[in-house]
Amino acid sequence: MAKDAALAGGKLASAPTSTLDGCTDFSYTGGPAPDPARMKAEADIEAKAKELNKKADELQTKPDPKPGSSAADSAKAAEKDAADAKLYADAALASADLAGKREERDKAFVAAGGASFGKDGLRELAAPPEAKTAEGIGAGSSLADLKTAYDAKGMKTGDNGRFQVPVDGKPDWVYEFTVNGDKVGSVSMVNPKSKCA
Structure with missing residues (x-):
């Protein structure tokens, strides 16, 4: 976009x-x-x-x-x-x-929450605090619920230390979850290949 x-x-x-x-x-x-x-x-x-x-x-x-x-x-x-x-x-x-x-x-x-644009267009969408993924995960969800929802879908830890899982139907895009203690802090959709400048 x-x-x-x-x-x-x-x-x-x-x-x-x-x-x-x-x-x-x-x-x-x-x-x-x-x-x-x-x-x-x-x-x-x-x-x-x-x-x-x-x-x-x-x-x-x-x-x-x-x-x-x-x-x-x-x-x-x-x-x-x-x-x-x-x-x-x-x-x-x-x-x-x-x-x-x-x-x-x-x-x-x-x-x-917001939208970040790089040289190739939309780079990241950060969900507002009240938003949830289709699997019901959002800010405040437990780490256990995050793992239950996404471990089987290939969730891994990215280079930035955030949990990442591919977004169904959106090649090159991943959900990115920050975790504070045992709670999800934020949810974003990110295109890791998109660069700022």
């Missing part, structure tokens, strides 16, 4: 709640409103991580200068090594901060 067609249906809010990583997330009508401060923080850390990682990648493609024999040459080499190490550390820290923003965004998205 294309984003414009989904927005025209009136079930989604008109303004996105996140554009992190090139995905555009919308809450359902009446759901959480966009938070400009959070969205700016996401954009800022994403830009910083991209910039620092690009610089770090460029460093790896440059050949190391030939070592000199003087003390001044050794001092310059040590300064360059320290600057390079700082850049790598800053890039790693920015990447960790970006991962934290992604986790915050993902938790808020699945908790409230």
